[in-house]
Amino acid sequence: xxxxxxxxxxxxxxxxxxxxxxxxxxxxxxxxxxxxxxxxxxxxxxxxxxxxxxxxxxxxxxxxxxxxxxxxxxxxxxxxxxxxxxxxxxxxxxxxxxxxxxxxxxxxxxxxxxxxxxxxxxxxxxxxxxxxxxxxxxxxxxxxxxxxxxxxxxxxxxxxxxxxxxxxxxxxxxxxxxxxxxxxxxxxxxxxxxxxxxxxxxxxxxxxxxxxxxxxxxxxxxxxxxxxxxxxxxxxxxxxxxxxxxxxxxxxxxxxxxxxxxxxxxxxxxxxxxxxxxxxxxxxxxxxxxxxxxxxxxxxxxxxxxxxxxxxxxxxxxxxxxxxxxxxxxxxxxxxxxxxxxxxxxxxxxxxxxxxxxxxxxxxxxxxxxxxxxxxxxxxxxxxxxxxxxxxxxxxxxxxxxxxxxxxxxxxxxxxxxxxxxxxxxxxxxxxxxxxxxxxxxxxxxxxxxxxxxxxxxxxxxxxxxxxxxxxxxxxxxxxxxxxxxxxxxxxxxxxxxxxxxxxxxxxxxxxxxxxxxxxxxxxxxxxxxxxxxxxxxxxxxxxxxxxxxxxxxxxxxxxxxxxxxxxxxxxxxxxxxxxxxxxxxxxxxxxxxxxxxxxxxxxxxxxxxxxxxxxxxxxxxxxxxxxxxxxxxxxxxxxxxxxxxxxxxxxxxxxxxxxxxxxxxxxxxxxxxxxxxxxxxxxxxxxxxxxxxxxxxxxxxxxxxxxxxxxxxxxxxxxxxxxxxxxxxxxxxxxxxxxxxxxxxxxxxxxxxxxxxxxxxxxxxxxxxxxxxxxxxxxxxxxxxxxxxxxxxxxxxxxxxxxxxxxxxxxxxxxxxxxxxxxxxxxxxxxxxxxxxxxxxxxxxxxxxxxxxxxxxxxxxxxxxxxxxxxxxxxxxxxxxxxxxxxxxxxxxxxxxxxxxxxxxxxxxxxxxxxxx
Numbered sequence: 046x047x048x049x050x051x052x053x054x055x056x057x058x059x060x061x062x063x064x065x066x067x068x069x070x071x072x073x074x075x076x077x078x079x080x081x082x083x084x085x086x087x088x089x090x091x092x093x094x095x096x097x098x099x100x101x102x103x104x105x106x107x108x109x110x111x112x113x114x115x116x117x118x119x120x121x122x123x124x125x126x127x128x129x130x131x132x133x134x135x136x137x138x139x140x141x142x143x144x145x146x147x148x149x150x151x152x153x154x155x156x157x158x159x160x161x162x163x164x165x166x167x168x169x170x171x172x173x174x175x176x177x178x179x180x181x182x183x184x185x186x187x188x189x190x191x192x193x194x195x196x197x198x199x200x201x202x203x204x205x206x207x208x209x210x211x212x213x214x215x216x217x218x219x220x221x222x223x224x225x226x227x228x229x230x231x232x233x234x235x236x237x238x239x240x241x242x243x244x245x246x247x248x249x250x251x252x253x254x255x256x257x258x259x260x261x262x263x264x265x266x267x268x269x270x271x272x273x274x275x276x277x278x279x280x281x282x283x284x285x286x287x288x289x290x291x292x293x294x295x296x297x298x299x300x301x302x303x304x305x306x307x308x309x310x311x312x313x314x315x316x317x318x319x320x321x322x323x324x325x326x327x328x329x330x331x332x333x334x335x336x337x338x339x340x341x342x343x344x345x346x347x348x349x350x351x352x353x354x355x356x357x358x359x360x361x362x363x364x365x366x367x368x369x370x371x372x373x374x375x376x377x378x379x380x381x382x383x384x385x386x387x388x389x390x391x392x393x394x395x396x397x398x399x400x401x402x403x404x405x406x407x408x409x410x411x412x413x414x415x416x417x418x419x420x421x422x423x424x425x426x427x428x429x430x431x432x433x434x435x436x437x438x439x440x441x442x443x444x445x446x447x448x449x450x451x452x453x454x455x456x457x458x459x460x461x462x463x464x465x466x467x468x469x470x471x472x473x474x475x476x477x478x479x480x481x482x483x484x485x486x487x488x489x490x491x492x493x494x495x496x497x498x499x500x501x502x503x504x505x506x507x508x509x510x511x512x513x514x515x516x517x518x519x520x521x522x523x524x525x526x527x528x529x530x531x532x533x534x535x536x537x538x539x540x541x542x543x544x545x546x547x548x549x550x551x552x553x554x555x556x557x558x559x560x561x562x563x564x565x566x567x568x569x570x571x572x573x574x575x576x577x578x579x580x581x582x583x584x585x586x587x588x589x590x591x592x593x594x595x596x597x598x599x600x601x602x603x604x605x606x607x608x609x610x611x612x613x614x615x616x617x618x619x620x621x622x623x624x625x626x627x628x629x630x631x632x633x634x635x636x637x638x639x640x641x642x643x644x645x646x647x648x649x650x651x652x653x654x655x656x657x658x659x660x661x662x663x664x665x666x667x668x669x670x671x672x673x674x675x676x677x678x679x680x681x682x683x684x685x686x687x688x689x690x691x692x693x694x695x696x697x698x699x700x701x702x703x704x705x706x707x708x709x710x711x712x713x714x715x716x717x718x719x720x721x722x723x724x725x726x727x728x729x730x731x732x733x734x735x736x737x738x739x740x741x742x743x744x745x746x747x748x749x750x751x752x753x754x755x756x757x758x759x760x761x762x763x764x765x766x767x768x769x770x771x772x773x774x775x776x777x778x779x780x781x782x783x784x785x786x787x788x789x790x791x792x793x794x795x796x797x798x799x800x801x802x803x804x805x806x807x808x809x810x811x812x813x814x815x816x817x818x819x820x821x822x823x824x825x826x827x828x829x830x831x832x833x834x835x836x837x838x839x840x841x842x843x844x845x846x847x848x849x850x851x852x853x854x855x856x857x858x859x860x861x862x863x864x865x866x867x868x869x870x871x872x873x874x875x876x877x878x879x880x881x882x883x884x885x886x887x888x889x890x891x892x893x894x895x896x897x898x899x900x901x902x903x904x905x906x907x908x909x910x911x912x913x914x915x916x917x918x919x920x921x922x923x924x925x926x927x928x929x930x931x932x933x934x935x936x937x938x939x940x941x942x943x944x945x946x947x948x949x950x951x952x953x954x955x956x957x958x959x960x961x962x963x
Contacts, residue, residue, distance in 0.1 A: 047258075057555075062570055062707040063178055064601035068351075076277045079105060084429075088684040090416060091453060091777070093474070099221055099465040103343065116688070119484050120327075127821055127826035129946035154355070163259075163773040184646065189818055190211060191210075191211050191212070191213060191214045191821045192211060192212050192213070193214075193215060194212065194214045194215065195214065195215045195216075195217065196214060196215065196216045196217065197216075197217055198216045198217060198304070198318070198320060199220045200218060200220065200320050200322060201232075201320075201321045201322070202315065202316070202319070203317050204216060204318045204319065205315065205316070205317045206306070206316060207313040207314060207315045207316070208306060208308055208310075208313065208314055208316065208318075209308065209310050209311060209312060209313045209314065210243075210308065210309045210310060210311055213235055213305070213306070213307040214305070214306045214307070215303055215304070215305050215306075216303070216304040216306070216318055217301055217302070217303055218230075218301070218303075218304070218320050218442075219299065219300070219301055219302075220299075220300050220302065221298060221299060221300070222284065222285070222296060222297065222298055222299070222300045223298055225283060225322075227324075227326065227327045228322045228323055228324055228326050229279060229280050229281060229282075229283060229322070229326040229347075230280070230281045230320060230321070230322060230323070231279065231280045231281070231300065231320070231321055231322075231323050232249055232278070232279055232281060232302075232318070232319070232320050233276065233277070233278040233306060233318070233319045233320075233321075234247050234260065234273055234276070234277055234278075234304070234306070234316060234317070234318050234319075235260070235275060235277075235316065235317050236260045236314055236316040236317070236860060237275055237312075237315070237317065238277055238314045238315055239260040239261055239308070239314055239316075239864075240261065241263070241273075242310075243308055243309050243310035243311075243314070244259040244260055244261065244263075244308065245259065245260040245307075245308045245310075245316055246259050246306070246307050246308060246312060247259065247260065247277070247304065247305070247306055248303075248304075248554060249279070249281065249302070249303070249304050249305075250289070250302070250305070251281065251284050251300065251301075251302055251303075252284050252296070252297060252300060252301070253284045253287035253296075253378070254281075254282060254287050254378055254379060254395040256279060256281065256379075256879055258277050258279070258628055259526070260275050260277060260316070261273040261274055261275050262274040262275075262277060262340065262341045264421050265384050265385050265421065274339065274340055274341035276341060276342070277341045277342065277634060278341070278342040278347055279342075279343065279382070280323060280326075280344065280377035280380075280382070281302075282379055283378070284296060284300060284378075286376050286377055286380075287376045287377075287378040287821070288377065288378070290711075292390075301424055301810070302320065303334070304318055304320065306318065308897050312381060319908075322448070324758065325346075326346060327346070327347050327348070327349070328331060328346045328347065328348040328415065328443065328445055329445075330351060330354065330445055330447060331443045331444070331445070331446060331447070332444065332445075333442050333443070334346060334442070334443045334444070335440065335441070335442045335443075336417075336440070336443075337438055337439065337440050337441075338369065338417050338418070338419040338438075338439050338441060339419055339438050339439070339935045340384065340418075340419050340420065340421045341383040342419075342885075343383065343416065343417065343418040343419070344382075344417050344441075345374075345380055345382050345414050345415060345416040346414070346415050346443065347376065347412060347413075347414055347415075348412055348413055348414075348445060349411075349412040350406045350410075350412060350726070354406065354447050355405065355406045355407075355408060355448075355450075355451070356403065356404070356405050356406065356447070356448035356449075357403070357404050357406075357445050357446065357447055357448060358401055358402070358403050358404075358445070358446045358447075358448055358619075358620065359371070359373065359401065359402045359403075359404060359415055359443070359444075359445055360399070360400070360401045360441070360443070360445070360446060360620065361396055361399060361400040361401070361417065361441055361443055362398070362399050362441070362442045362444075363396070363397070363399070363439055363441050363442070364398075364422075364440060365397075365398075365439060365440075366397040366398060366426075366427070366438055366910075367397070367419060367423065367438075367439045368395060368396075368419070368420045368422070368424070368425055368427065368909065369395070369396045369397075369417060369418065369419045369420060369426075369439055369441065370387055370393055370394070370395055370396065370417070370418045370419075370420060370425075371391065371393065371394055371396050371400045371402065371415070371416070371417055372387050372388075372390040372391075372394075372415075372416040372417075372610075373390065373391050373392045373393070373402050373404055373409075373413055373414070374390035374391055374413065374414045374416060375391060375409060375411070375414070376409075376411050376412045376413060376414060380414055380416065381416070382416050382418060383418065384418055384421060386422055387416060387418050387624045388609075388610070388611070389706075389901075390416065390610065391408075391566060391610050392404075392612055392705075393610055393611065393612065394612040394613055394619075394909075394912070395420075395425050395426045395613055395907075395908060395910065395911070396426070396909055396910035397426050397427070397909045397910055397913060398912070398913040399620075399912055399913055399915060400619065400909075400912055401619035401620045401622075401912070401915060402612065402619065403448065403623070403624055404631075405623055405624065414856065415443060415445075417441055417443070419437060419438075419439050421437070425909070426909035426910065427907060427909070427910065428867065428907060429939045442763075446888075448623065448798055449623065449922045449923060452919070453922060453923070454623070454625075454876055454923070456921065457632070457920075457921040457922070457923030458635065458923075460921055461635065461636060461639070461924070461932070462638070462642075464932055465638070465639055465642040465643065465646075468643070468936070469642075469644060470645055470938070472649075472650065474844050502944070504736060520703070529930060533775055559961065560961070560962035561958055561959065561960055561961055561962060562674065562675070562729055562731075562957040562960040562961075562962060563671075563956075563957040563958045564962070565729065565730050565731060565732045565733060565961075565962060566675050566732060566957060568731070568732050570669055570670070571677065573675070573732070574677060574732055575676055575681065576679075576736065576737070577677040577678070577679025577680060577727075578679040578682075579679070579736070579737035579738075580679045580680050580682070580683035580720070580738075581679055581682045581683055581686065581736045583683075583737045583740075584683045584686045584687060584690070584741075585686065587716075587741060588686070588690045588713075591690075591694075591712065592690065592693060592694060592697070595694060595697050595706075595709050595813075596697055596949075598706065599697045599698070599700040599701055599706060599709075600700070602614065602615065602629070602700065602701035602703075602706070603627060603629065603700055603701055606629065606701060607627075607629075612908075613908035613909075614701060614703065615630075615701040615702060615703060616631070616702045616703055616744075616902045616903070616904045616908060616911050617629065617630045617633075617702070617902065618630075618633070618657040618901035618902055618914075618915050618916065618925050618927065619912060619915050620901075620916060620917050621901070621915075621916065621918040621923075621924075623923060628700060628796040629700075629701075630699060630700070630857035632923055632924060632925075632928055633699040633702075633925075633928060633931075634696045634699045634700060635696075635698065636924065636927075636928035636931040636932060637692045637693075637695045637696040638692060638696075639692070639931055639932045639935035639936070640688050640689065640691050640692025640695065640935045640938075641689050641692035641693065642692075642930070642935075643688060643935045643936060643938065644685045644686065644687075644688030644691075644692065644939075645685070645687050645689065646939065647681075647684070647685040647688065647939055647942050647943070648682060648685035648686070648689075650679045650943070650946070651678050651682055651685060651946070653677075653679070653936070654946065655678045658676050660924065671956060672953065672954055672955065672956060672957065673949070673952050673953040673954065673955060673957070674705060674728050674729070674949045674952055674960065675731045677727060677731065680720055680723055680724045680727060681724065681945075681946060683716075683720050684717060684720045684721060684724065684942055685942070687713050687716040687717045687720055688713075688717065688935070688938060688939070688942075690713045690716070690719065691713040691714060691716075692935070694709045694710065694712060694713055695709075695710045695931070697709055698710035698800070702902065702904065703904050704755065704904045704905075705755070707755070707846050707904065708748070708751050708752060708755060708846050709843075710846075711751070711846045711847065711849070712748055712751070714850050714853070714854075715744055715747050715748070715749040715849070715850065715853055717938065718850075718853035718854055718856070718857045719740060719743070719853065720740075721857050721861075721941070721942075721945065722856060722857055722860050723735055723740060724945055725860055725864055725945065726781075726860075728864075728948075728949060729960070729961075729962045730862065730962065731962065746753075747849060747853075750766060750769075751845060751846050751849050754845030754846070754848075754849070755845055756847060758841065758843065758845055760838075760841060763837050763838050763841045764838055766834075766837065767834040767837055767838040770830060770833070770834045770837075770852070771830070771831060771834050774826070774827050774830045774831070775827070778823045778826070781819065781822075781823060782819050782820070782823060815917070818867060818963045819963070821863075822860075822963075823860075825859055825863070826856060826859055826860075829855055829856070829859060830852065830855075830856070833848075833851065833852055833855065844905055861944075861945075864948075864963075865948075867963040868948075868949075871961050871963070873949075873951060873952065874951050875951070876947070876950050876951050877949075878947050878950065879943075879944055879947040879948045879950065882940045882941075882943045882944040882947065883937075883940075883944050884941040885937075886937055886940035886941045886944055888937075889933050889934070889936045889937030890933075890934070890937040891941055892929075892933045892937075893929075893930050893933035893934040893937055896926040896927070896929045896930040896933065897927070897934075899926045899932045900914060900926070900927065901914050901915055901916045901925055901926060901927055902915070902927075
């Protein structure tokens with residue numbers, strides 16, 4: 046029989062091994078540890094420590110009886126108690142199971158109590174749940190209990206509560222998503238007692254989005270604010286406009302909105318929460334919406350394009366100049382409606398008094414949001430200017446207007462082309478009439494001309510005329526009735542200037558007291574024609590090399606505007622800017638076509654006139670040699686080409702007008718002014734006119750100075766420029782006065798000393814100029830230029846390019862007026878044709894200047910302040926005053942060119958020996 050094994054020894058061994066573990070565990074409690082008990086008895090903190098141990102034991106027993114509660118746990122039909130440091134706030138919680146958590150233990154039953162909400166006067170359901178948080182100090186550990194309170198809110202009612210670091214509120218709002226098709230929800234939270242040390246934190250949650258902020262509102266990092274904003278009101282983006290995935294695009298019909306309010310402040314802070322519906326959330330066409338904005342209460346509205354509308358203008362108006370920002374964004378969430386992120390939208394611009402953004406339906410097929418945000422300071426709109434001690438509150442009116450239709454677009458374009466086409470038709474009709482009349486009168490005029498032909502010998506024996514001197518000793522080449530046949534290859538610009546005897550010949554003729562055109566038309570005509578044609582090639586070369594990088598630059602500007610959406614880059618008239626294709630402001634670009642068309646028309650007139658002159662010379666070469674003003678058309682062609690280039694570059698400037706590229710709009714206006722003055726001077730000084738290279742070198746210097754003036758514009762620059770201006774006027778005056786015989790070289794001071802010593806003996810003769818007419822012209826010109834130089838140094842205008850253009854135009858107008866006055870003084874008459882051109886030119890410039898002074902933009906100010914000059918279209922709902930300026934100024938310049946072309950037609954059959962030089 047086998048003996049059974051007893052388990053007693055094995056069990057006894059296990060018990061003996063477990064005894065040390067049991068006593069070791071007990072020793073962790075200070076109440077069971079001898080050393081700890083001795084420390085407690087002799088410690089000065091004995092009573093406090095015992096009390097702390099008693100609280101710990103009570104908490105331990107309470108936790109053993111009931112499991113921890115979840116943050117939000119519903120109890121059906123029960124009332125819940127919330128105990129705070131001030132003892133009690135309790136609310137009736139609705140019966141529902143929305144917060145059921147199957148993984149948590151069954152909650153304990155709590156004591157119920159119902160109180161009225163502070164300031165509301167109505168019962169609101171709530172539930173609180175305690176949560177333990179430990180925070181360490183230097184002396185001992187203290188446990189804090191954070192109570193989360195759940196409230197059921199009502200739309201349109203204020204809910205005023207108070208919170209601290211141990212109390213957190215979660216307010217729930219229920220609504221039907223289908224009822225918000227034309228509405229939006231706006232949440233307003235205020236806390237007058239909040240501060241930056243312990244701000245009140247607000248989190249708003251929806252099914253598809255979250256929004257958060259703090260009170261007081263923290264200003265952007267790059268700005269400085271003078272005011273604390275303790276009220277925030279934000280419109281919530283509709284939940285259906287949030288991006289969704291293909292797998293989960295369902296939207297609950299019954300939506301819940303949660304507003305969570307908390308703070309770290311140790312003391313209680315009052316706050317008020319209000320959620321309400323915005324019934325006027327949708328903007329309507331041709332209806333105005335007025336509202337108030339502050340830096341902490343941005344506003345945005347929704348707009349849907351009607352079926353028949355393809356383009357709209359969003360206009361904003363205000364009565365104060367606080368700086369705000371208007372933006373356009375696609376109907377997507379989130380909405381960028383804060384100062385920090387508003388630039389992340391599609392298009393935006395700063396605003397003081399007014400703003401306007403043109404929107405095309407093709408870019409926003411589902412509609413758009415119009416966002417208005419008031420900035421915390423005025424620096425983006427006004428530079429260093431700031432409003433101080435004024436509440437930053439702005440009343441804004443938003444309206445949406447329909448832009449013109451495609452049919453109106455085409456009608457306006459063809460109307461602009463028709464304006465230019467009218468002058469083409471009139472010119473063609475006049476040319477046909479002139480051709481028919483010339484054919485009828487040609488036999489009679491030919492016989493009269495043959496009878497009036499005067500040979501050089503006859504001219505030498507003719508009687509003296511007004512101011513004439515004896516010219517028997519003149520070394521004039523004999524003409525034997527046959528034209529010279531010098532080939533073009535033997536021509537040289539300086540074929541006379543290189544001869545030694547020619548230099549003395551120049552001194553004889555050009556220093557006479559009274560000069561005639563024959564004295565200054567001694568060079569071969571073909572040489573002068575070749576020299577005149579250099580202006581055309583020089584202009585073409587300069588135009589190509591200048592225009593190509595300009596076009597590239599402005600296209601880049603347009604792309605940057607489209608990519609960034611920053612409409613402050615370009616100074617448009619936003620209330621009358623019609624986009625087309627990639628261009629944001631097509632109408633201001635298109636209106637410059639008038640310069641191009643009038644330039645082409647003038648060059649066509651010059652071609653016809655040159656052809657008629659060549660035909661007349663072929664019939665009788667003496668017409669080109671002895672009669673009338675020498676006909677050189679090179680500068681005329683250059684003037685027409687300059688007008689074409691002005692239209693091209695002005696159009697480039699208007700692609701994105703601003704301070705940096707304004708010089709593109711004025712550069713060829715300098716060329717037009719200089720070419721016109723050179724042509725007037727060449728009329729009666731054909732042999733001594735400036736060369737093309739010298740003229741374009743001077744223009745290059747002017748453009749360089751213009752660039753420096755735009756980039757710097759300091760007082761030192763204005764002083765240097767004024768000095769250069771005055772010295773240039775003096776040197777040019779001396780050259781004109783002495784008909785090119787005065788040279789600026791190293792011997793200048795020696796000649797001046799000799800002249801001064803010779804004139805000192807007869808000091809009375811100094812006051813009597815040798816050339817009175819020229820002296821009058823030069824005195825007037827220098828007085829005007831010196832006055833402009835002094836004005837520039839004193840006022841230092843910001844627009845240096847316009848200032849430089851004024852200098853050129855002033856000299857041109859003075860020269861034209863002087864020329865016409867001197868022409869009448871010498872008993873020359875104005876024929877009907879140049880007189881009509883003169884009157885049309887004056888009328889055109891008067892109308893153009895009238896529309897120009899009513900400017901719609903100015904880049905001398907900031908973009909926001911420039912927009913306060915924006916105006917609506919005044920012609921065909923397409924053109925504004927600046928467009929009309931383009932048309933009238935182009936026509937005026939065309940008539941001015943025609944005036945210069947026909948001004949001396951009365952001298953066509955007058956011998957050059959009788960045409961005075963002035």
